[in-house]
Amino acid sequence: MYNRIIRNDMLKSKFITVITMIFVAAAAMLVSLAAILVVNLSGALDNLMTQAKTPHFMQMHSGxxxxxxxxxxxxxxxxxxxxxxxxxxxxxxxxxxxxxxxxxxxxxxxxxxxxxxxxxxxxxxxxxxxxxxxxxxxxxxxxxxxxxxxxxxxxxxxxxxxxxxxxxxxxxxxxxxxxxxxxxxxxxxxxxxxxxxxxxxxxxxxxKDYSLIGEFETMYASVGMEANGPTVTYALFKTMNAISDGMLIAVILLVSGLVVVIALMSIRFTLLAKIEDDYREIGVMKAIGLRLSDIKKIYLAKYALIAAIGSILGFILSIIFKGVLLENIRLFMGESENSSYGLLFGVLGILLVFLVIMTYVSSVLKRFRKISVVEAIRFGTSQEKRAHVNRLTLSRRKLLSTNVFLGVKDVLARKKLYVTSLVVLVISVFIIIVPQNLSNTISSKSFIQYMGIGHYDLHIQSNNPDQTDQIVNVIDSDHDVSKYVVMTTKTFKVKMNNESEENIKIELGDHSIFPIAYSEGRAPASEDELALSDINASEMGKKVGDMITLEIGGDEEDFTVTGIYSDVTNGGKTAKGVFHDNSTNSIWTIISVELSDKSLVSGKASMYADEFDFAKTSDIDEYVSQTFGSTISSIKTASYVSIAIALVITILVTLLFMKMLVAKDRYSIAVMKALGFTNMDIRVQYVSRSVFVLIIGVIVGTLLANTVGEMLARSIISSFGASTFNFTVDPLSAYLFSPLMMISAVLIATIIGTSSVEKIKISENIKE
Amino acid sequence: MNKIIIGEQIVKSFGEGKERHKVLDRVSVEINEGEFVAVMGPSGSGKTTLMFALSGMDRIDSGKVAFDGVKLSDLGEKELSDIRRTKMGFVFQQPTMLKNLNLLDNIILPTVRDNRKNTTAISEKARKLMKRVGIGDFEKRDITQVSGGQLQRAGICRALMNEPKILFGDEPTGALNSKSADEIMNILSEINEDDGTAIMLVTHDAKVAARAERILFMKDGIIVNETKTSKFARKNLENRVEKINLKMRELGI
Known part of the structure; x- marks a missing residue:
């Protein structure tokens, strides 16, 4: 009997069933994809690093x-x-x-x-x-x-x-x-x-024992082994290899979490509407003594079927799409030995989605207990509670037209009804804006300031101190150069807390010309001040204001830590100072240059490259795009996909919502029509409701995106070195185009979703 | 006397295929300006359907309905809405009020749609009407805070706001106790007599129909009989109710 009830029920509400299934499928697909990607990435990475026998410790050295x-x-x-x-x-x-x-x-x-x-x-x-x-x-x-x-x-x-x-x-x-x-x-x-x-x-x-790497590093430095260049450890190799795909996975995880919430929301919504429809039947069933658990079973079985089909569909889709997303991992790292585990975890992820949905449905169904038999049989509907917003009356309204007023008033009077749709819109806005801001932030020129690189146009790196003067002379007499600074990097010994010594690379020069962003404190300004990179500070256990002892030319000198910054260059272990030193040779010298006319950058870059063939000249834009290019493009792709997903979600949920709202409001629509309101009037009222909810959704979503979203993004980005940053927002895109896209989506969905208004006949709905 | 409504050979069916049956079978009817007409008949006789057809709320299968010289079947949905809103008033058995709005807002609703700027004047007019039908103190009440009779009075105010040429009523006292029903009918009679608004009432209650100057009796989709009474004769309501009941028995209704 259950089968028949469920089948009839689904056939009757095909549209709603299909949309719910699509959401479940999307959630299942994303969760499964994330699981497959995580397993494959870690498997392939381990595989690569095992086959290649990646060094545990690598010291680059020139000289x-x-x-x-x-x-x-x-x-x-x-x-x-x-x-x-x-x-x-x-x-x-x-x-x-x-x-x-x-x-x-x-x-x-x-x-x-x-x-x-x-x-x-x-x-x-x-x-x-x-x-x-x-x-x-x-x-x-x-x-x-x-x-x-x-x-x-x-x-x-x-x-x-x-x-x-x-x-x-x-x-x-x-x-x-x-x-x-x-x-x-x-x-x-x-x-x-x-x-x-x-x-x-x-x-x-x-x-032999990689866990003792810290000890080994200290030992290596303290006996004064060759160290004229960056030091990299196994863990950093692993991080660098995993970053681009790791970020993609993080974004997918974020979006999949949100889509799961949306799937739950739309289930809640359809379920409540269904309970509303069946109110009288449920009351009758209760009245004739059927047990609550029996009634619940019918609904649970229906959603179990929807969730099961959706999950299987999602799994199949994830199998189809995984190839595209795994392409990069396969190319750079090869196959994962445990790729079958990927599928296993994908299935587990989907089972989790399924269980979450069923638990949720079951909890929504607890509402059955609250159904009053008398109310159900007498009225056939739950006696909806409406908030009475008395101050807002038609007789005193000034600005809004009657239809818009009625739309807004309805939202305010039936807040509970619109909460679901609001939550979905907030999430959609969040999904649109966060990845977009993240992508903007990473690709913006100022982002590199959070990564330990100043805001200049060109840099020229020379590993030979004797040739630095030659470069400086040319730069100094170049009229197109608006400012430049020379930074010399040298290695010093630093005293650790346990009295051992380690090497530290310090960039010496004027750090105020092209400032970077400090997560704490400020740049060093006087001879006895130092700033430390995040990794150095945490390894040394130093905070802003702490003292640090360096060995310079055989003497020990004390410095105050004035600032801590994120750095992705040189393995993330650097320091900045302004003191003068002649005791040791520099490892390299970097001359950073800003040009008065930005259009000259690429021309100057090739000119200097030819002129200083002994040095390395880089255009910073080029440097950023080549260094972070693949990461930026992953995030950009993710942000476009997010926009598409969010818009589809918005359209589907609004469509669903409007269809159900029109069905629920048939009576008032018929009354309006009888009173002489045209179909257009009524649709304008529905559009006003949607747009009103959307406006709130866009505001709340944008606020959340810029607060919670920024925090989330920060935790993703900190995984590759930049610990503090603020979103770089493209206002046009975030505050104009994105809301416009949302509004168009909502409008289209509302217009389609309310088309059935025209079919509502007065004579069929105002029954005496 | 000018005819406000002319219905000729109206046919209206419901259902599909084999189940399709005629609810109105070539019905012709005319209503004069300022006339008070009642339509009586058993359930399923087609009286409400006739009202929906004459007011343009439902399309007919064949025949013709003209309102104030305009053929309704020639009009689109928008024009029909305009006519209903500006020239017709409706009172239903259930009060058909919007739950979101208070009593006053419900009453001015159809009128402010077109006159956004004159809300104050419109509200004032509504207050006068509310006072006239005895609900002057309830303008700010929610529709759940007043009785059925009071709601029905508010419904009448709403119907009168645009000074309609005709007021349609579908069992307007059907859900009320007899005292409230009498009061409502007094108001409707007064509107008809004092303002000259035509009224078409659908009812199965002889006491309600007794107020009308002309009664149409319907059965199985056709008008089987029609009686007319002078204003004077309507004063003796009890007598008239008896005559109507007799007529209904005669017609087998």
């Missing part, structure tokens, strides 16, 4: 190297499992041409390497260790993704021709956030090109 001392250090340290020094032959981008494309404008550091013997292997796209022959070059996979080159192309490196034999995955430098890229060539070819570039060393260790 002289004492191999014997390093070997001794490695042998003496009991925690060292394996050790190697890898050469990275730094080539200027202009020296590399892949197919028809030169890498002259790339902001990456490009270098040649040979295959490693012990660990840190470069892998092909099947995850195998590459065996490269003479005359062949393997190119970083990122150049396959952006279509710079393809297998079989001719590559020219410093005049020597190679055939692009394939692409490589590099577990340490795959990420676009990593600023270096390795090209793999044979030992013979490497030897041949040795004189054409500068050698940088990668001093790499694998540890």
């Amino acid at each position: 002289e190297i004492d191999r014997e001392r390093l070997v001794d250090f490695a042998e003496e340290n009991r925690n060292v499992d394996e050790f190697q020094v890898v050469e990275f032959l730094n080539m200027d981008g202009a020296q590399i041409t892949l197919g028809n494309n030169s890498l002259a404008h790339s902001v990456q550091d490009h270098g040649l390497s040979v295959q490693n013997k012990k660990f840190d292997y470069l892998l092909d796209l099947n995850g195998r260790i590459i065996n490269v022959s003479d005359g062949e070059v393997y190119v970083p996979v990122t150049y396959m993704k952006d279509n710079t080159t393809k297998v079989g192309d001719v590559a020219v490196i410093s005049g020597k021709e190679f055939i692009v034999a394939g692409f490589l995955r590099d577990s340490t430098m795959n990420s676009s956030l990593s600023s270096s890229k390795r090209f793999l060539v044979s030992n013979n070819d490497y030897a041949e090109l040795l004189g054409h570039g500068e050698i940088e060393y990668l001093i790499e260790f694998r540890l």
Whole structure:
């Protein structure tokens, strides 16, 4: 009997059943996709880093190297499992041409390497260790993704021709956030090109017990091992590899959570309307002594069926779409060994959605207890409570037309009824604005200030201190330059709390010219002040106002920590100071330049690049787009998808809501018509209701997006180094286009949803 | 005497296929300006359907209805609404008030739709009408805070706001006790006599019909009989009620 009741019921309300199912399917699909992505990302990442045997500790170093001392250090340290020094032959981008494309404008550091013997292997796209022959070059996979080159192309490196034999995955430098890229060539070819570039060393260790990495780092620094360059650990490699896809997953998770809420809301809404419809029947069933649980069963069974079909549909959709989303992970990291677990977790996620829905339906059905038998049989409907907004009367209204007034008044009088639709609209606005603001924030020029980079147009990095003056002379006499600053980075020893010593890289210069954003405190201004990057501050346990002791030229000097900032450069471990020092050589010098005319930027960049061929000139926009480009594009895609999802949700929910409202209000509509209100009048009233609720929804949603949303986004972004930031809002898009899109969606849905107003006949509804 | 409504050969059916049946079968009827007409008949005889057809609230299958010289079947939904709002008034058995609005707002509702700016004058007019029908003190009350009889009076005020040429009533006293019913009928008679508003009432209550100057008797979708009474004869209500009951028995209604 249940089957028949459910089937009839669904056939009678096809539209509502289908929409509810779509929401469940969307929620299930997103949850399942998020689960599949998480499992695949972590699996593929582990797989890549295991196959490649990623170093646990890597010290980049330019300059002289004492191999014997390093070997001794490695042998003496009991925690060292394996050790190697890898050469990275730094080539200027202009020296590399892949197919028809030169890498002259790339902001990456490009270098040649040979295959490693012990660990840190470069892998092909099947995850195998590459065996490269003479005359062949393997190119970083990122150049396959952006279509710079393809297998079989001719590559020219410093005049020597190679055939692009394939692409490589590099577990340490795959990420676009990593600023270096390795090209793999044979030992013979490497030897041949040795004189054409500068050698940088990668001093790499694998540890027996990775949990003791902190101790190892301290030890490495305290004995004064080579450290002229960034230090990176296994954990950071992992983070950098995971960031782009991780952010995508975070956005999907956020949206899927919200869609689940929306699915629940629309279920609540349809369920309450259904209870309202069946009020008399439920009362009669109660009156003739049927148990509440029996009545509940009918409804539960119906929603179990809807939720089950929706979930299965969602799962199938997630299987269809996962390919697109996994593409990036597959390309950069390969297949996950445990990809079948992905499906398992997807199924678990969907089961969770199903259970949540059923629990929710069951809790909504508790309302049955409140149904009064007498009321149900006498009136056939619940006696709806209306708030009486007495101050708002037709006889005293000044501004609104009668129809608009009636619409607004209805919303105010039946607030409870409109809450569901309001919640959905608030969520939709939230889903539209947050990813959009996030995407804007990341792509805005000022965002890099939150990442430890100032707001300038160009930077020129020179690793040779002797040549810095030459650059400064040219810049200083260039009339197009409005201001510039020279920053010199040097390594010092810092005393840790436990009396041990570690290396710290300090950027020296005037930090007030191109200020960055400080999460706490301010930039150093006097000789005895220092600012620390987030990671350094937390590792050293320092706060603003604390003292810190550096060893400079053999003497110990005390500094006050004036500020803490986020930094994504140099492994996130940097410091800033203004003191002068002649005791030690600089690792590199960066000259940051602002031009008076922004249109000159790219021209100047290539001009300086030609003029200072010993240094590296980068256009900051270019730098940002190449470094964060893939992350930005992931977020941008997510934000477009979010907009589409939110609009579809808005349209469907409004449609659903309007259809049910019209059905519920048949009687008052008939009365209005009898009194001479036209169909258009009545539809204007409904549009006023929708728009009124929408306006509240847009305001609340926007407020929430800029507060709670910003907090959420902050927690996502802090995962890659920037701990504090404020949304960069594009006001036109966030406060004009987005609300306009919402209004159009709501209007279209209301117009379609209220079309049945015309079919309501006075004679059928005003029955005596 | 000018005819306010002319209905000729009106046919109206309900239902689909085999279940389709004629509710009005070639009914012709005329109502003069200022006339008070009652339509009587058993349930299902077609009296309410006739009212809906004559007022343009429902489309007819064939035949013709003209209101104030305008053929209703030629008009669109919008024009029909305009006519109902500006030239007709309606009083139903149930009070048909909007729950969101107080009594005064319900009364002025159809009128302020067109005259947004004159709300104050319109409200004043409504207050006068409310006073006239004895609900002057209730303007701010919610519709749940007054009795059925008071609501029906408010319904009459609403119907009169636009000074209609004709007032349609569908069992306007059907849901009231006899005292309230008498009071309502007194008001309607007064409106008819003093203001010259034509009235068409659908009722199965002889006491209500006795107030009318002409009574149409309906059965199975056709008008089977019609009686006319002078104003004088209507003064003796009891006598008239008896005559109507007799007539109904005669007609088998």
